[in-house]
Amino acid sequence: MLLIKYLAFNNSIMESGSGSDLNGSKLNGSKNVFFDCHTHLGRNFFKNDLKEVIARAQKAGVQRVVNCGLDKQTNLETVSLAREFDLVCAAVGFSPTDVSKATGEEELAVLSQIESFDAVAVGEVGLDFHWIKDEGERKRQAEVFLKILEIAEKRGLPVIIHSRAAEREVVDILESFGKSCFVMHCFTGKLSLAKRALDLGCFFSIPTNVCYYSSMQKLAGIVPLEKLLIETDSPFLHPQRGERNEPAFVVRAYETVSNIKNINIERLCDSVYFNFTHVFGVSLPR
Numbered sequence: 001m002l003l004i005k006y007l008a009f010n011n012s013i014m015e016s017g018s019g020s021d022l023n024g025s026k027l028n029g030s031k032n033v034f035f036d037c038h039t040h041l042g043r044n045f046f047k048n049d050l051k052e053v054i055a056r057a058q059k060a061g062v063q064r065v066v067n068c069g070l071d072k073q074t075n076l077e078t079v080s081l082a083r084e085f086d087l088v089c090a091a092v093g094f095s096p097t098d099v100s101k102a103t104g105e106e107e108l109a110v111l112s113q114i115e116s117f118d119a120v121a122v123g124e125v126g127l128d129f130h131w132i133k134d135e136g137e138r139k140r141q142a143e144v145f146l147k148i149l150e151i152a153e154k155r156g157l158p159v160i161i162h163s164r165a166a167e168r169e170v171v172d173i174l175e176s177f178g179k180s181c182f183v184m185h186c187f188t189g190k191l192s193l194a195k196r197a198l199d200l201g202c203f204f205s206i207p208t209n210v211c212y213y214s215s216m217q218k219l220a221g222i223v224p225l226e227k228l229l230i231e232t233d234s235p236f237l238h239p240q241r242g243e244r245n246e247p248a249f250v251v252r253a254y255e256t257v258s259n260i261k262n263i264n265i266e267r268l269c270d271s272v273y274f275n276f277t278h279v280f281g282v283s284l285p286r
């Protein structure tokens, strides 16, 4: 069944053609199917050219992107983008740095969005101890994170997790929490922590910075194919640093990860396809 769907997609991509500027990718014109499981297309990052950005992703063979909310406004935006574009799936979230900025009233409003908005995932959520140093604020982040994990579990949705400079604390919380489906986004903790998260059944989403960032290359090396997802984190983490990233460039991350794992791109695409549809419960267009 999977193979039949996969071939159908390859055919549809052949018909629609390809050949976008993938910013140095040798895969220009490939017939493979790609997924970008973490983007931020709202907050005016793409306000002048969103339609072109979406078109370039489709031309490159990207089938779906998961657009993550960060706060009240971006949660509204992600749901509306998912209605407007077939390419976009909505995730509703509350980023830890936005938790720290929110009033009590705003916090309740965002939690209510996470409870009720139509979405394929909860995210991005988690802890950020890189930007937030105050102990009280860190404690609040952890409390809100736990509340969100409970909502996600009730809704049966996967959770996309940010853990910058707080990887140990996040893994501790997930171990104590238990059984939901977790996706670690741009994980930069020690490999020993990554292994603990893998033991819990977590998926790992490898961003486009894998093209140059040696720690991410090491992580991509140890994550088994059945736990691997790929993302751009657009507009951040451009494969060549510095410029605005976009979903079409996810192909660069696939290319780098297939080299690291010494497998062909078709096998990697097949695994990520399977993982993506399994984690996010997304069916694809015929």
Ligand SMILES: [Zn+2]
Residues within 6 Å of the ligand: 038, 039, 040, 068, 124, 233
């Ligand atoms: Zn993000």
